[in-house]
Structure formats: C-alpha cells, structure tokens
Amino acid sequence: MLDAFKGFIKEKDATKEKYIPFYCRWVANCYAHCQKELVLSLDAGQKRDFLQYMAKTHEEWQVKQAEMALRLYSFYLAALPAQTSFPVAKGEYVKEWETLEPKMREMLRLKQRSYSTEKTYVGWLRAFKGMFQKTAPAELAPSNIQTFLSHLAVEKRISASTQNQALNALVFLFRHVLDREIGKDLDSVRADQKKRLPVVMTPTEVQGVFDRLSGINLLMAKLIYGCGLRITECLGLRIKDVDLEQCILIVRSGKGDKDRRTVLPVSLKDSLKVHIESVRSLYDADRKNSVAGVFLPGALERKYPKAGSEWGWFWLFPGKDLSVDPRSQVVRRHHVHPASLQKAFKNAVMASQVTRQASVHTLRHSFATHLLERGYDIRTIQELLGHSNVQTTMIYTHVAKKNILGVLSPLDQL
Numbered sequence: 566m567l568d569a570f571k572g573f574i575k576e577k578d579a580t581k582e583k584y585i586p587f588y589c590r591w592v593a594n595c596y597a598h599c600q601k602e603l604v605l606s607l608d609a610g611q612k613r614d615f616l617q618y619m620a621k622t623h624e625e626w627q628v629k630q631a632e633m634a635l636r637l638y639s640f641y642l643a644a645l646p647a648q649t650s651f652p653v654a655k656g657e658y659v660k661e662w663e664t665l666e667p668k669m670r671e672m673l674r675l676k677q678r679s680y681s682t683e684k685t686y687v688g689w690l691r692a693f694k695g696m697f698q699k700t701a702p703a704e705l706a707p708s709n710i711q712t713f714l715s716h717l718a719v720e721k722r723i724s725a726s727t728q729n730q731a732l733n734a735l736v737f738l739f740r741h742v743l744d745r746e747i748g749k750d751l752d753s754v755r756a757d758q759k760k761r762l763p764v765v766m767t768p769t770e771v772q773g774v775f776d777r778l779s780g781i782n783l784l785m786a787k788l789i790y791g792c793g794l795r796i797t798e799c800l801g802l803r804i805k806d807v808d809l810e811q812c813i814l815i816v817r818s819g820k821g822d823k824d825r826r827t828v829l830p831v832s833l834k835d836s837l838k839v840h841i842e843s844v845r846s847l848y849d850a851d852r853k854n855s856v857a858g859v860f861l862p863g864a865l866e867r868k869y870p871k872a873g874s875e876w877g878w879f880w881l882f883p884g885k886d887l888s889v890d891p892r893s894q895v896v897r898r899h900h901v902h903p904a905s906l907q908k909a910f911k912n913a914v915m916a917s918q919v920t921r922q923a924s925v926h927t928l929r930h931s932f933a934t935h936l937l938e939r940g941y942d943i944r945t946i947q948e949l950l951g952h953s954n955v956q957t958t959m960i961y962t963h964v965a966k967k968n969i970l971g972v973l974s975p976l977d978q979l
C-alpha cells in the first residue's frame with residue numbers, strides 16, 4: 566500500500582523525492598498508533614491524537630511534515646476506486662444542490678458581504694459541487710472539504726492564499742447554509758502562506774509612470790499613491806469623504822469593514838476641485854433625468870431611501886455610463902470599473918520601462934515604504950494603511966532602501 570503511495574507522490578510531484586520516505590514513515594507510524602489498517606481512512610480526531618503524541622518527542626517541523634503526509638494519504642485513499650461501490654444516478658441530487666446557491670447568496674447578503682465576495686464564494690460552491698454532486702448535501706462531511714482542498718493543492722497546484730480562500734467559502738457554506746458547525750472535525754487544512762516581500766517602485770519610477778497617465782486615471786493613481794489606498798477603496802470614495810480644507814480623506818468600509826482617516830496630498834487639491842466640478846454636472850444630469858440614486862452600503866438604502874440621490878453620497882469617480890445593479894437589478898450609475906485603471910497603469914509601467922512586476926497595488930506599497938524611508942513612525946503608517954496588526958506594516962522595513970532602523974554595522978566601527 567505504501568509503495569503505491571510513493572508512486573502517487575512522485576506522479577503528483579507533491580514533495581521533493583528525498584522527503585518521500587519520511588512521508589511514508591509518518592503514515593505508517595500513525596496507522597500503527599491508531600491500530601488501523603492502511604486501507605482505511607482515519608478521522609480528524611485520530612490524526613490529531615497522533616500528531617499530539619508525536620509532538621512530545623519530535624521537532625515542530627517534523628510534526629508539520631507528518632501532518633502534510635497524512636493529508637496527502639487521505640487524498641490518495643479518496644482517489645482510489647472503492648472496493649464496493651453503489652453507483653448513484655448523476656442527476657439524483659441535482660435539485661438539492663441547486664437550492665444551495667440561492668441560499669448562499671441570501672446568507673452572504675444577510676451578512677453584508679461584498680458583491681465580489683459573493684461571486685467568489687459562489688464560484689467555489691460550484692467547483693465543490695462539481696466534485697461531490699453524487700453526494701447528497703445533507704451527507705457532506707468535513708472530510709469532503711479535506712479532499713477538495715487536497716485536490717486543489719495536488720492536482721490544480723493553486724497557491725496557498727487561493728486554497729485558504731476556498732476553505733473560507735466552504736466553511737461559510739457549512740456554517741450558514743447547511744447549518745452545521747465543523748469545529749475540530751476539519752483538521753489542519755489551512756495552507757501555510759509563504760512570506761513574500763512587496764514590490765516597491767522608487768520615487769523616480771513612480772513619477773515616470775505618472776508621466777504616462779492622463780485624465781481621471783492619473784488622478785486616481787496619484788490618490789492611491791498619495792493616500793496609501795487600495796484600488797477598491799479609491800473607486801468607492803464618495804464626495805463627502807474628501808475634506809479639501811483639512812486635507813483629510815475618509816476611507817469607509819475598507820478591508821475588514823473598517824473606517825479610517827488618511828492624509829490627502831495638498832498638491833491634489835486644485836485637481837480635485839476641478840474634478841468635483843465636472844462630477845457635479847454629471848450628478849445634476851442624473852437628477853434631471855430621474856436616474857435612481859447610487860448604491861448605498863448595508864441597510865442605509867432601506868433606512869434612508871432618498872440618500873442615494875444626495876450630492877454627498879455621489880461617487881467621486883462615477884462611471885460614464887449607467888449600468889444594472891447585479892443584486893437589485895436597478896439601473897443606476899456605478900463607480901469606474903477597476904479594469905480601466907489597471908489596464909492604463911499596466912501600459913504606463915511598460916512604457917516607462919519599469920522592470921518590476923508592478924500593479925496598481927504597488928503604489929500602496931510604495932506609499933508605505935517611502936514614508937518609512939523619510940523617517941515616519943511605523944505606528945503612524947499602520948494607522949494610515951488601516952492595518953490591524955503592526956506586524957503587517959513591519960514588512961515594509963525589509964524593502965526600504967535606507968537604513969531606517971539606525972543600525973550601525975560593526976565593520977563601520979573598525
């Protein structure tokens with residue numbers, strides 16, 4: 566059985582060949598500890614007991630290696646043809662599965678998740694359905710999640726962040742749609758994300774990109790760099806969020822549904838005044854043509870039905886054309902689509918011959934790094950970026966080109 570498992574690992578290239586004997590060793594030890602035959606699947610509790618027992622006498626990295634080996638072995642067993650199978654008609658549970666998608670959308674909206682989150686979670690539900698459509702939704706177990714995530718890691722080779730995104734979607738499905746708490750039954754399936762340094766451009770490179778942008782794309786790019794915004798935060802700005810007198814920008818419902826204040830560049834005041842005047846003419850035209858008010862977050866649209874038609878709630882960067890709200894099906898004006906800025910920024914990066922894989926989000930990384938290089942306090946930068954943990958902000962200390970820590974090398978003291 567273990568020889569076949571070795572072949573499976575080699576075929577899937579799941580780990581380096583030198584580690585394969587250790588993977589088999591941990592699987593054998595676990596099954597011996599649980600007194601189970603290798604052809605049987607272990608439940609989450611049995612695996613957890615073995616790993617806790619193993620942690621008493623082994624290093625942490627060995628326990629993690631054993632954990633991954635057991636996860637792979639469970640996927641290997643699930644991929645084997647069953648000894649005794651009872652074929653189920655493919656369409657037998659179609660109706661039951663079809664009811665899950667509208668229920669999931671309803672719960673996501675009840676929990677006030679964003680539309681992009683809704684699309685992503687429903688996408689993972691459909692992928693999950695594709696693998697387990699022969700199983701009744703009521704019979705789904707945490708082991709099905711384990712198998713699905715192992716399939717994504719081994720077969721699809723998706724990144725750790727995407728695996729965790731899929732896990733979050735399926736946990737939401739179990740808890741809020743199937744009304745089942747999985748708790749400890751879902752054993753260690755969250756993938757460890759590798760720490761990557763952010764891509765940062767120099768001030769000269771930033772200016773070079775700006776020189777190749779124009780119009781509203783230039784203003785949005787400058788605002789993202791000058792305020793440290795995410796692209797969705799920039800596009801979601803309302804007229805009332807801009808305080809030109811105090812040079813403050815209010816970011817509402819940012820990542821984690823948090824509000825924050827950040828600095829508004831003085832150099833953008835004149836450009837923003839001109840831009841807001843042009844937006845006002847578009848707003849007046851919408852009111853004249855009785856266009857429905859803009860989208861309002863949460864339950865504000867029900868609480869204040871006319872607020873969406875007020876000037877303060879109008880988008881700072883409205884789209885040129887009206888569009889259909891995907892949730893309410895109301896024809897209204899939405900903000901600029903992110904793809905327009907992303908495409909223009911990509912072309913500007915290529916034209917300026919920046920060799921880094923820079924995206925619009927690189928401007929936010931550059932904002933934080935350049936503030937660090939100018940000696941600003943890390944806690945201040947944390948607040949401006951809206952990070953919950955200062956450790957997240959500390960990553961920029963690794964890419965700052967200047968010695969911001971004030972450390973003097975002992976070589977320089979000789």
